[in-house]
Amino acid sequence: MNILRAHDVSIAFGGVKALNEVGFDAIPGEVLAIIGPNGAGKTTLFNVVSGLYRPSSGHVELNGRDINGLPPHRLAGMGLSRTFQNLQVFTEMSLLDNVLVGRHLQERHSFLGDLLRLPSVARQYDASKSRAAELVRRVGLEAQTSAMAGTLPYGALRRLEIARALATEPKVLMLDEPAAGCNPAETRELGALIRSLADDGRAVVLVEHDMRLVMSISDRIVVLDRGRVIAKGAPADIRSNAAVIEAYLGRLGAEEAARA
Numbered sequence: 001m002n003i004l005r006a007h008d009v010s011i012a013f014g015g016v017k018a019l020n021e022v023g024f025d026a027i028p029g030e031v032l033a034i035i036g037p038n039g040a041g042k043t044t045l046f047n048v049v050s051g052l053y054r055p056s057s058g059h060v061e062l063n064g065r066d067i068n069g070l071p072p073h074r075l076a077g078m079g080l081s082r083t084f085q086n087l088q089v090f091t092e093m094s095l096l097d098n099v100l101v102g103r104h105l106q107e108r109h110s111f112l113g114d115l116l117r118l119p120s121v122a123r124q125y126d127a128s129k130s131r132a133a134e135l136v137r138r139v140g141l142e143a144q145t146s147a148m149a150g151t152l153p154y155g156a157l158r159r160l161e162i163a164r165a166l167a168t169e170p171k172v173l174m175l176d177e178p179a180a181g182c183n184p185a186e187t188r189e190l191g192a193l194i195r196s197l198a199d200d201g202r203a204v205v206l207v208e209h210d211m212r213l214v215m216s217i218s219d220r221i222v223v224l225d226r227g228r229v230i231a232k233g234a235p236a237d238i239r240s241n242a243a244v245i246e247a248y249l250g251r252l253g254a255e256e257a258a259r260a
C-alpha cells in the first residue's frame with residue numbers, strides 16, 4: 001500500500017539529535033504533511049528521504065527498495081522528486097525551458113547521439129518539449145509558457161517549481177514549504193493544485209508552516225518536535241491533540257488556550 005516508508009530514522013549533527021527514530025508511510029493518492037515547531041527536524045527528514053543526508057540508523061524505502069544513501073538523481077529516476085524551500089528556478093529562462101531542464105534528468109541519450117544529432121535524439125527532444133508544455137499547463141501557467149520566469153509573481157514561481165519537479169514523472173512528490181512567501185489567494189490556489197496532484201494518484205509529502213493550508217489538503221499529518229514524532233493522524237485528531245498544542249504553544253500557552 002505505501003510507496004515511501006521511513007523506518008526508525010535517526011541522524012545527529014554534532015551533539016544535536018536532529019531525528020530520533022522517526023517513521024512515516026506515504027501512500028499513493030494521499031497528501032501527507034510533516035509539521036512541527038521551528039527546529040523540530042522537518043527539513044532534516046526531507047533531506048534524509050530525498051538522498052541529501054544518510055541517516056545514522058534506520059531505513060528509507062521506495063517501492064519496497066532500500067534507498068538509504070542513494071543520491072537525488074538516482075531517486076529521481078526511481079520516481080521520487082522534490083522541491084526546495086528556496087526557489088530553484090532559473091529567472092533568465094522561459095517557463096518551458098525551466099521545466100525542460102528538470103526533464104533532462106528523465107532522458108537517456110548518449111553524448112555521441114547528441115554530437116551526431118541523431119534523429120532519435122531530435123524525436124526525444126520534441127517529445128520532451130511537448131510534455132514540458134503539458135506540465136506548464138497542468139500547473140495553470142499555460143498563458144506564460146514562453147515568458148521569462150523572472151517576470152512572474154511569486155505564487156506562479158512556486159507553481160513553476162512544482163512543474164519542474166513533475167518533469168521527472170514522480171510517483172512521490174515532496175514539497176518543502178510550497179506556500180512560503182505566497183499571499184492568501186496564491187496559497188489557496190496552490191492548495192487546490194497540490195490536492196489535485198495527489199488525486200491523480202501520486203503520493204505527496206509536504207513540509208508546511210501554513211496550518212490552514214495543511215489542515216485543508218492533508219489526509220494525514222505527522223508532527224515532529226525536537227526530532228521525535230509526537231503525533232500522527234488525520235487533521236481533526238491533530239488539531240485537538242494535547243501534545244501537539246503544547247509543542248506549538250508551550251505548556252503555559254496550552255493551559256491558557258484550554259481555559260480560553
Ligand SMILES: Nc1ncnc2c1ncn2[C@@H]1O[C@H](COP(=O)(O)OP(=O)(O)OP(=O)(O)O)[C@@H](O)[C@H]1O
Binds near residue numbers: 014039
Ligand atoms: N547541517 C546541519 N548541521 C548542524 N545542525 C543542523 C543541521 N541541519 C539541521 N540542524 C539542526 O537540527 C535540528 C533540526 O533542524 P531542521 O532544520 O531539520 O528543523 P525544521 O523543523 O526544518 O525547522 P524550521 O521549521 O525552522 O525550518 C535543529 O536543531 C538544527 O539546528
